[in-house]
Amino acid sequence: MLYGLKSVGSNYFEEGLNSLINAGEGLFPSNDLIGSELRITKEIYMVGDGKRGLSHPLDCCIYLVDCGGVFVLIDAGAGLNSELILENILNESIALEKVKYLLLTHAHSDHAGGVRYLQENLSVEVFAPIVEAELMAFGSDEELGLNMARGVIYPLNYNYIHSKADRVLVDGEEVQIGGKTLRLIQVPGHSPGSSCLLIREDNVLFSGDVVFHGGTIGLGNWPGCSLDEYRRNIGKLGNLGVRMLFPGHFLFTLRDGQKHIDTAIDNLKKPWVPPAWQHNHPHY
Numbered sequence: 001m002l003y004g005l006k007s008v009g010s011n012y013f014e015e016g017l018n019s020l021i022n023a024g025e026g027l028f029p030s031n032d033l034i035g036s037e038l039r040i041t042k043e044i045y046m047v048g049d050g051k052r053g054l055s056h057p058l059d060c061c062i063y064l065v066d067c068g069g070v071f072v073l074i075d076a077g078a079g080l081n082s083e084l085i086l087e088n089i090l091n092e093s094i095a096l097e098k099v100k101y102l103l104l105t106h107a108h109s110d111h112a113g114g115v116r117y118l119q120e121n122l123s124v125e126v127f128a129p130i131v132e133a134e135l136m137a138f139g140s141d142e143e144l145g146l147n148m149a150r151g152v153i154y155p156l157n158y159n160y161i162h163s164k165a166d167r168v169l170v171d172g173e174e175v176q177i178g179g180k181t182l183r184l185i186q187v188p189g190h191s192p193g194s195s196c197l198l199i200r201e202d203n204v205l206f207s208g209d210v211v212f213h214g215g216t217i218g219l220g221n222w223p224g225c226s227l228d229e230y231r232r233n234i235g236k237l238g239n240l241g242v243r244m245l246f247p248g249h250f251l252f253t254l255r256d257g258q259k260h261i262d263t264a265i266d267n268l269k270k271p272w273v274p275p276a277w278q279h280n281h282p283h284y
């Protein structure tokens, strides 16, 4: 693989990026984990995240929620070594048949590239936000921000894995799964239909790439990202009383989640570009 890249004049940096495409393989032997390491709360597990070395390096944080014997995955990762996600679930002694739903926050590769694999290997019903469902199925590289991200975040030879949602959710729509009510809150800005998922009973918010710990936002320079849209929509996350905040990257917090969200809301009222990602650095 690297030989071929050298022949088209790639530099050391690009080779490093391209090696990422296979990097999750053999990351750790599955029996390294004895179970329960990935359980954050009584009902919430983190079953994938590239940064933490839990799954392929390009994967976002992938959460699994126990809704009372029925399990829901939040986001799917990049789809480059999705077996690791299944291994992580099994290591927590959760039968794969109990994972019945996959809910997406948005269509970007690191969140939705793994949808097709999970559809093929689990009996999941896939729910995606309106606009993002369309991008997942038919989005061009340009619309998915990939033209700009390829060679910087994603390897040069990364191809988006398109997939079809079983159900499209609109802003404010609620779905009842087991004992939980999950509400889609669409906050365009990071991407045209970027969304958060609120578990109403527990004041838990999965914020995707809309808002992160510390109140930074997922603002970038790729097509589909819009500061105007962020400013128009971020207020939807106000006054939710969020306790636990589980973003699509970086840290999560188990208390005072709303405080981090409110920081983002305040920053977006100010006249300068708000802090984005972590300290304004790219996330990979």
Ligand SMILES: [Zn+2]
Pocket: 106, 108, 111, 190, 191, 209, 218
């Ligand atoms: Zn994203």
